[in-house]
Amino acid sequence: MSSTRAPYACDPAKSRGRLIPEPPSATRTPFQRDRDRIIHATAFRRLKHKTQVFVQHEGDHYRTRLTHSLEVAQIARSIARTLGLDEDLAEALSLAHDLGHPPFGHAGEEALDLCMQPFGGFDHNEQTFRVLTLLERRYPEFDGLNLSWETLEGIVKHNGPLTGPAASAKAQARPVPRSIADFSTRWDLELAEFASLEAQVAAVSDDIAYNNHDIDDGLRAGLFTLGDLADVPLAGPIVAGVRRDHPGLDEDRAMHETVRRMIGVMVEDVIAETRNRIAAARVASPEAVRALGQPLAVFSETMRQNDIGLKRFLFAHMYRHERVTRMTEQAKLVVADLFDRHLADPSLLPPDWQAELGAPGNAKTARVVADYIAGMTDNFAFETQARLKDGSGGTGSGP
Structure with missing residues:
Protein backbone atom coordinates (compact mmCIF):
# COMPACT_ATOMS: atom_id res chain seq x y z
CA MET A 1 0.00 0.00 0.00
CA SER A 2 1.48 3.31 -1.12
CA SER A 3 1.74 6.15 1.40
CA THR A 4 3.56 8.66 -0.78
CA ARG A 5 2.55 10.60 -3.86
CA ALA A 6 3.72 9.01 -7.08
CA PRO A 7 5.49 11.24 -9.63
CA TYR A 8 2.69 10.65 -12.15
CA ALA A 9 -0.03 11.70 -9.69
CA CYS A 10 -1.74 15.08 -9.88
CA ASP A 11 -0.25 17.38 -7.25
CA PRO A 12 -2.78 19.86 -5.81
CA ALA A 13 0.08 22.26 -5.08
CA LYS A 14 0.69 22.40 -8.85
CA SER A 15 -2.96 22.71 -9.90
CA ARG A 16 -3.62 24.90 -12.92
CA GLY A 17 -6.12 26.74 -10.78
CA ARG A 18 -9.65 27.94 -11.43
CA LEU A 19 -11.10 29.88 -14.33
CA ILE A 20 -12.07 32.65 -11.94
CA PRO A 21 -9.19 33.07 -9.47
CA GLU A 22 -10.02 32.66 -5.79
CA PRO A 23 -7.89 32.95 -2.66
CA PRO A 24 -6.58 29.52 -1.62
CA SER A 25 -8.15 27.72 1.32
CA ALA A 26 -6.17 27.70 4.54
CA THR A 27 -7.33 24.19 5.41
CA ARG A 28 -8.03 22.31 2.15
CA THR A 29 -6.21 21.52 -1.07
CA PRO A 30 -7.86 22.61 -4.34
CA PHE A 31 -9.08 19.06 -4.98
CA GLN A 32 -10.52 18.70 -1.47
CA ARG A 33 -12.31 21.99 -2.01
CA ASP A 34 -13.70 20.71 -5.33
CA ARG A 35 -14.98 17.56 -3.63
CA ASP A 36 -16.67 19.60 -0.91
CA ARG A 37 -18.37 21.89 -3.42
CA ILE A 38 -19.70 18.88 -5.30
CA ILE A 39 -21.09 17.30 -2.12
CA HIS A 40 -22.86 20.53 -1.15
CA ALA A 41 -24.33 21.05 -4.64
CA THR A 42 -28.08 20.83 -5.11
CA ALA A 43 -27.59 18.46 -8.05
CA PHE A 44 -25.71 16.05 -5.78
CA ARG A 45 -28.56 15.88 -3.26
CA ARG A 46 -31.03 15.14 -6.05
CA LEU A 47 -29.12 11.97 -6.92
CA LYS A 48 -30.74 10.22 -3.95
CA HIS A 49 -34.04 10.22 -5.86
CA LYS A 50 -32.71 9.38 -9.32
CA THR A 51 -32.84 5.90 -10.84
CA GLN A 52 -29.83 3.63 -11.20
CA VAL A 53 -31.81 0.67 -12.61
CA PHE A 54 -34.92 0.47 -10.44
CA VAL A 55 -37.10 3.56 -10.01
CA GLN A 56 -36.58 4.94 -6.53
CA HIS A 57 -40.06 4.09 -5.22
CA GLU A 58 -39.70 0.37 -6.07
CA GLY A 59 -37.71 -0.40 -2.93
CA ASP A 60 -35.58 1.23 -0.26
CA HIS A 61 -32.54 -1.02 -0.73
CA TYR A 62 -31.89 -0.67 -4.46
CA ARG A 63 -29.12 1.58 -5.67
CA THR A 64 -29.84 5.16 -6.60
CA ARG A 65 -27.50 7.49 -8.46
CA LEU A 66 -26.38 8.79 -5.07
CA THR A 67 -25.50 5.44 -3.51
CA HIS A 68 -23.84 4.38 -6.77
CA SER A 69 -21.70 7.54 -6.77
CA LEU A 70 -20.64 6.93 -3.18
CA GLU A 71 -19.68 3.35 -4.01
CA VAL A 72 -17.66 4.48 -7.03
CA ALA A 73 -15.87 7.01 -4.82
CA GLN A 74 -14.97 4.33 -2.26
CA ILE A 75 -13.51 2.05 -4.92
CA ALA A 76 -11.67 4.91 -6.60
CA ARG A 77 -10.11 6.10 -3.34
CA SER A 78 -8.89 2.58 -2.58
CA ILE A 79 -7.25 2.21 -5.99
CA ALA A 80 -5.83 5.73 -5.95
CA ARG A 81 -4.33 5.23 -2.49
CA THR A 82 -2.59 2.03 -3.52
CA LEU A 83 -1.18 3.60 -6.68
CA GLY A 84 0.02 6.74 -4.92
CA LEU A 85 -2.46 9.01 -6.69
CA ASP A 86 -4.39 11.95 -5.30
CA GLU A 87 -7.34 10.35 -3.51
CA ASP A 88 -9.29 13.59 -3.21
CA LEU A 89 -9.25 14.25 -6.94
CA ALA A 90 -10.30 10.66 -7.68
CA GLU A 91 -13.10 11.02 -5.13
CA ALA A 92 -14.29 14.37 -6.50
CA LEU A 93 -14.50 12.97 -10.02
CA SER A 94 -16.35 9.88 -8.81
CA LEU A 95 -18.91 11.90 -6.87
CA ALA A 96 -19.53 14.26 -9.79
CA HIS A 97 -19.60 11.86 -12.73
CA ASP A 98 -23.37 11.26 -12.73
CA LEU A 99 -24.64 14.74 -11.83
CA GLY A 100 -25.95 15.25 -15.37
CA HIS A 101 -28.15 12.17 -15.49
CA PRO A 102 -31.84 12.99 -15.96
CA PRO A 103 -34.57 11.11 -14.05
CA PHE A 104 -35.11 7.41 -14.79
CA GLY A 105 -31.52 6.51 -15.61
CA HIS A 106 -30.51 5.60 -19.14
CA ALA A 107 -34.16 5.45 -20.23
CA GLY A 108 -34.58 9.12 -19.35
CA GLU A 109 -31.37 10.01 -21.15
CA GLU A 110 -32.44 8.17 -24.31
CA ALA A 111 -35.82 9.92 -24.31
CA LEU A 112 -34.32 13.36 -23.71
CA ASP A 113 -31.68 12.78 -26.40
CA LEU A 114 -34.40 11.87 -28.89
CA CYS A 115 -36.38 15.00 -28.00
CA MET A 116 -33.27 17.15 -28.37
CA GLN A 117 -32.13 15.76 -31.74
CA PRO A 118 -33.32 18.85 -33.65
CA PHE A 119 -31.38 21.01 -31.18
CA GLY A 120 -28.05 19.21 -30.87
CA GLY A 121 -29.01 16.16 -28.80
CA PHE A 122 -28.53 15.42 -25.12
CA ASP A 123 -25.56 13.72 -23.45
CA HIS A 124 -25.33 13.13 -19.70
CA ASN A 125 -21.58 13.82 -19.63
CA GLU A 126 -22.10 17.23 -21.24
CA GLN A 127 -24.97 17.81 -18.83
CA THR A 128 -22.69 17.07 -15.89
CA PHE A 129 -20.31 19.67 -17.27
CA ARG A 130 -23.18 22.17 -17.59
CA VAL A 131 -24.18 21.54 -13.98
CA LEU A 132 -20.62 22.16 -12.78
CA THR A 133 -19.91 25.23 -14.91
CA LEU A 134 -23.30 26.89 -15.34
CA LEU A 135 -26.42 25.47 -13.70
CA GLU A 136 -25.37 25.37 -10.05
CA ARG A 137 -25.89 28.93 -8.86
CA ARG A 138 -24.72 29.27 -5.29
CA TYR A 139 -21.89 31.78 -5.34
CA PRO A 140 -22.04 35.57 -5.81
CA GLU A 141 -19.00 35.78 -8.10
CA PHE A 142 -19.79 33.09 -10.69
CA ASP A 143 -22.21 30.52 -12.05
CA GLY A 144 -21.32 26.86 -11.55
CA LEU A 145 -18.84 25.67 -8.94
CA ASN A 146 -15.64 27.17 -10.41
CA LEU A 147 -13.80 23.89 -10.00
CA SER A 148 -10.12 23.38 -10.66
CA TRP A 149 -8.84 22.65 -14.16
CA GLU A 150 -7.92 19.09 -13.22
CA THR A 151 -11.42 18.27 -12.01
CA LEU A 152 -13.14 19.75 -15.06
CA GLU A 153 -10.66 18.00 -17.36
CA GLY A 154 -11.31 14.71 -15.61
CA ILE A 155 -15.08 15.05 -15.93
CA VAL A 156 -14.89 15.79 -19.64
CA LYS A 157 -12.31 13.13 -20.54
CA HIS A 158 -12.70 10.36 -17.95
CA ASN A 159 -13.72 8.03 -20.78
CA GLY A 160 -10.89 9.20 -23.04
CA PRO A 161 -10.05 12.07 -25.42
CA LEU A 162 -12.90 13.77 -27.27
CA THR A 163 -10.85 14.65 -30.36
CA GLY A 164 -7.69 13.57 -32.15
CA PRO A 165 -6.27 10.18 -33.12
CA ALA A 166 -6.50 8.73 -29.59
CA ALA A 167 -10.24 9.41 -29.32
CA SER A 168 -12.57 6.42 -29.55
CA ALA A 169 -14.50 5.73 -32.74
CA LYS A 170 -17.66 6.81 -30.90
CA ALA A 171 -16.10 10.15 -29.89
CA GLN A 172 -14.73 10.75 -33.39
CA ALA A 173 -18.13 10.06 -34.95
CA ARG A 174 -19.80 13.04 -33.33
CA PRO A 175 -18.86 16.65 -32.68
CA VAL A 176 -17.62 17.76 -29.29
CA PRO A 177 -20.67 18.80 -27.25
CA ARG A 178 -21.16 22.51 -27.66
CA SER A 179 -20.98 23.41 -23.96
CA ILE A 180 -17.62 21.67 -23.64
CA ALA A 181 -16.26 23.02 -26.94
CA ASP A 182 -17.25 26.60 -26.08
CA PHE A 183 -15.73 26.37 -22.61
CA SER A 184 -12.52 24.88 -23.96
CA THR A 185 -12.02 27.91 -26.22
CA ARG A 186 -11.96 30.02 -23.06
CA TRP A 187 -9.87 27.59 -20.99
CA ASP A 188 -8.18 24.83 -22.94
CA LEU A 189 -9.11 21.41 -21.56
CA GLU A 190 -6.74 19.68 -24.02
CA LEU A 191 -9.51 17.58 -25.51
CA ALA A 192 -7.19 15.48 -27.71
CA GLU A 193 -5.24 14.09 -24.75
CA PHE A 194 -6.12 11.55 -22.09
CA ALA A 195 -7.13 12.75 -18.65
CA SER A 196 -5.14 12.22 -15.46
CA LEU A 197 -4.68 8.82 -13.88
CA GLU A 198 -7.10 9.91 -11.16
CA ALA A 199 -9.81 10.40 -13.82
CA GLN A 200 -8.98 7.07 -15.43
CA VAL A 201 -9.26 5.37 -12.04
CA ALA A 202 -12.66 7.00 -11.47
CA ALA A 203 -13.86 5.68 -14.83
CA VAL A 204 -12.80 2.07 -14.24
CA SER A 205 -14.18 2.26 -10.69
CA ASP A 206 -17.53 3.19 -12.22
CA ASP A 207 -17.41 -0.03 -14.27
CA ILE A 208 -16.54 -2.11 -11.21
CA ALA A 209 -19.28 -0.56 -9.11
CA TYR A 210 -22.20 -0.73 -11.49
CA ASN A 211 -21.50 -4.27 -12.73
CA ASN A 212 -21.26 -5.71 -9.25
CA HIS A 213 -24.01 -3.68 -7.71
CA ASP A 214 -26.39 -4.35 -10.58
CA ILE A 215 -25.77 -8.05 -9.90
CA ASP A 216 -26.53 -7.40 -6.23
CA ASP A 217 -29.73 -5.49 -7.07
CA GLY A 218 -30.79 -8.06 -9.66
CA LEU A 219 -30.38 -10.89 -7.15
CA ARG A 220 -32.23 -8.91 -4.50
CA ALA A 221 -35.08 -8.19 -6.93
CA GLY A 222 -35.38 -11.86 -7.87
CA LEU A 223 -34.62 -11.23 -11.55
CA PHE A 224 -32.09 -14.08 -11.44
CA THR A 225 -30.46 -16.37 -8.86
CA LEU A 226 -26.93 -17.23 -7.83
CA GLY A 227 -27.41 -20.48 -9.73
CA ASP A 228 -28.02 -18.50 -12.91
CA LEU A 229 -24.49 -17.06 -12.59
CA ALA A 230 -22.86 -20.50 -12.87
CA ASP A 231 -21.69 -20.04 -16.47
CA VAL A 232 -21.00 -16.31 -16.28
CA PRO A 233 -17.30 -15.37 -16.52
CA LEU A 234 -15.75 -14.40 -13.18
CA ALA A 235 -19.08 -14.59 -11.32
CA GLY A 236 -19.57 -18.34 -11.79
CA PRO A 237 -16.21 -19.44 -10.33
CA ILE A 238 -16.60 -16.99 -7.44
CA VAL A 239 -20.08 -18.30 -6.58
CA ALA A 240 -18.64 -21.81 -6.65
CA GLY A 241 -15.81 -20.71 -4.37
CA VAL A 242 -18.23 -19.19 -1.87
CA ARG A 243 -20.29 -22.40 -1.85
CA ARG A 244 -17.14 -24.47 -1.34
CA ASP A 245 -15.76 -22.29 1.45
CA HIS A 246 -19.08 -21.88 3.27
CA PRO A 247 -21.30 -24.96 2.81
CA GLY A 248 -24.90 -24.30 3.77
CA LEU A 249 -24.50 -20.51 3.79
CA ASP A 250 -27.86 -18.78 3.39
CA GLU A 251 -28.59 -17.09 0.04
CA ASP A 252 -28.43 -13.53 1.35
CA ARG A 253 -24.97 -13.93 2.85
CA ALA A 254 -23.80 -15.90 -0.18
CA MET A 255 -24.96 -13.06 -2.42
CA HIS A 256 -23.06 -10.44 -0.43
CA GLU A 257 -19.93 -12.58 -0.21
CA THR A 258 -20.02 -13.17 -3.97
CA VAL A 259 -20.25 -9.48 -4.76
CA ARG A 260 -17.59 -8.62 -2.17
CA ARG A 261 -15.15 -11.09 -3.71
CA MET A 262 -15.90 -9.94 -7.25
CA ILE A 263 -15.18 -6.32 -6.38
CA GLY A 264 -11.93 -7.34 -4.69
CA VAL A 265 -10.75 -9.40 -7.67
CA MET A 266 -11.55 -6.61 -10.14
CA VAL A 267 -9.84 -3.96 -8.01
CA GLU A 268 -6.71 -6.09 -7.68
CA ASP A 269 -6.70 -6.67 -11.43
CA VAL A 270 -6.87 -2.95 -12.20
CA ILE A 271 -4.07 -2.18 -9.76
CA ALA A 272 -1.79 -4.86 -11.21
CA GLU A 273 -2.51 -3.96 -14.84
CA THR A 274 -2.08 -0.25 -14.17
CA ARG A 275 1.26 -0.80 -12.45
CA ASN A 276 2.46 -2.92 -15.37
CA ARG A 277 1.45 -0.27 -17.88
CA ILE A 278 3.03 2.55 -15.88
CA ALA A 279 6.30 0.62 -15.70
CA ALA A 280 6.26 -0.22 -19.40
CA ALA A 281 5.48 3.37 -20.45
CA ARG A 282 7.92 4.87 -17.93
CA VAL A 283 5.63 7.80 -17.24
CA ALA A 284 7.07 10.14 -14.63
CA SER A 285 4.60 13.02 -14.56
CA PRO A 286 0.90 13.81 -15.02
CA GLU A 287 1.78 15.47 -18.31
CA ALA A 288 3.36 12.23 -19.54
CA VAL A 289 0.17 10.37 -18.61
CA ARG A 290 -1.93 12.79 -20.65
CA ALA A 291 0.38 12.71 -23.66
CA LEU A 292 0.84 8.93 -23.76
CA GLY A 293 -1.87 8.26 -26.33
CA GLN A 294 -3.35 5.29 -24.49
CA PRO A 295 -4.99 4.70 -21.10
CA LEU A 296 -3.10 3.29 -18.16
CA ALA A 297 -5.80 2.51 -15.58
CA VAL A 298 -7.65 -0.38 -17.22
CA PHE A 299 -8.54 -4.04 -16.78
CA SER A 300 -6.19 -6.74 -17.99
CA GLU A 301 -7.30 -8.40 -21.21
CA HIS A 317 -31.29 -11.02 -17.53
CA MET A 318 -31.76 -7.56 -16.03
CA TYR A 319 -31.83 -4.60 -18.38
CA ARG A 320 -34.08 -6.50 -20.81
CA HIS A 321 -36.18 -8.10 -18.07
CA GLU A 322 -39.88 -7.43 -18.52
CA ARG A 323 -40.13 -5.76 -15.12
CA VAL A 324 -37.35 -3.32 -15.99
CA THR A 325 -38.38 -2.66 -19.60
CA ARG A 326 -41.94 -1.92 -18.51
CA MET A 327 -40.59 0.79 -16.21
CA THR A 328 -38.18 2.17 -18.81
CA GLU A 329 -40.89 2.50 -21.46
CA GLN A 330 -43.11 4.35 -19.00
CA ALA A 331 -40.18 6.59 -18.05
CA LYS A 332 -39.48 7.47 -21.68
CA LEU A 333 -43.09 8.51 -22.17
CA VAL A 334 -42.99 10.72 -19.08
CA VAL A 335 -39.80 12.51 -20.17
CA ALA A 336 -41.03 13.01 -23.75
CA ASP A 337 -44.36 14.34 -22.53
CA LEU A 338 -42.69 16.78 -20.14
CA PHE A 339 -40.37 18.02 -22.87
CA ASP A 340 -43.15 18.50 -25.42
CA ARG A 341 -45.40 20.34 -22.97
CA HIS A 342 -42.71 22.73 -21.74
CA LEU A 343 -41.33 23.42 -25.20
CA ALA A 344 -44.81 24.20 -26.51
CA ASP A 345 -45.66 26.37 -23.49
CA PRO A 346 -42.52 27.69 -21.73
CA SER A 347 -44.75 29.60 -19.29
CA LEU A 348 -45.07 26.27 -17.48
CA LEU A 349 -41.46 26.69 -16.37
CA PRO A 350 -40.78 28.33 -12.99
CA PRO A 351 -40.10 32.10 -13.24
CA ASP A 352 -36.33 31.82 -12.74
CA TRP A 353 -36.12 29.34 -15.62
CA GLN A 354 -38.31 31.50 -17.86
CA ALA A 355 -35.76 34.28 -17.50
CA GLU A 356 -33.29 32.13 -19.48
CA LEU A 357 -35.56 31.59 -22.48
CA GLY A 358 -35.09 32.56 -26.11
CA ALA A 359 -37.78 32.75 -28.76
CA PRO A 360 -40.52 30.08 -28.43
CA GLY A 361 -39.46 26.76 -29.90
CA ASN A 362 -35.88 27.71 -30.71
CA ALA A 363 -32.70 25.88 -29.73
CA LYS A 364 -32.05 28.05 -26.66
CA THR A 365 -35.52 27.39 -25.29
CA ALA A 366 -35.12 23.66 -25.97
CA ARG A 367 -31.82 23.64 -24.08
CA VAL A 368 -33.41 25.42 -21.10
CA VAL A 369 -36.24 22.89 -21.08
CA ALA A 370 -33.74 20.02 -21.27
CA ASP A 371 -31.71 21.52 -18.40
CA TYR A 372 -34.88 21.81 -16.33
CA ILE A 373 -36.05 18.25 -16.99
CA ALA A 374 -32.56 16.79 -16.50
CA GLY A 375 -32.51 18.28 -13.01
CA MET A 376 -35.73 16.54 -11.98
CA THR A 377 -35.81 13.60 -9.62
CA ASP A 378 -37.92 10.56 -10.54
CA ASN A 379 -40.66 11.54 -8.10
CA PHE A 380 -40.74 15.17 -9.21
CA ALA A 381 -41.03 14.14 -12.86
CA PHE A 382 -43.98 11.86 -12.10
CA GLU A 383 -45.65 14.53 -9.97
CA THR A 384 -45.10 17.29 -12.54
CA GLN A 385 -46.55 15.24 -15.37
CA ALA A 386 -49.58 14.35 -13.23
CA ARG A 387 -50.24 18.01 -12.42
CA LEU A 388 -49.95 19.03 -16.03
CA LYS A 389 -52.19 16.23 -17.27
CA ASP A 390 -54.96 16.98 -14.79
CA GLY A 391 -54.70 20.72 -15.41
CA SER A 392 -53.90 21.63 -11.82
CA GLY A 393 -51.19 24.11 -12.74
CA GLY A 394 -47.54 24.57 -13.59
CA THR A 395 -44.46 23.10 -11.99
CA GLY A 396 -44.04 25.47 -9.06
CA SER A 397 -40.56 26.29 -7.91
CA GLY A 398 -38.80 23.58 -9.91
CA PRO A 399 -36.88 20.43 -9.03
Missing part, protein backbone atom coordinates in the same frame (compact mmCIF):
# COMPACT_ATOMS: atom_id res chain seq x y z
CA THR A 302 -8.62 -11.40 -19.28
CA MET A 303 -10.65 -9.20 -16.94
CA ARG A 304 -11.84 -7.09 -19.87
CA GLN A 305 -13.34 -10.23 -21.41
CA ASN A 306 -14.88 -11.11 -18.04
CA ASP A 307 -16.36 -7.62 -17.89
CA ILE A 308 -17.90 -8.08 -21.33
CA GLY A 309 -19.39 -11.39 -20.21
CA LEU A 310 -20.87 -9.80 -17.09
CA LYS A 311 -22.42 -7.01 -19.14
CA ARG A 312 -23.94 -9.51 -21.58
CA PHE A 313 -25.50 -11.43 -18.71
CA LEU A 314 -26.91 -8.27 -17.11
CA PHE A 315 -28.23 -7.04 -20.45
CA ALA A 316 -30.10 -10.28 -21.06
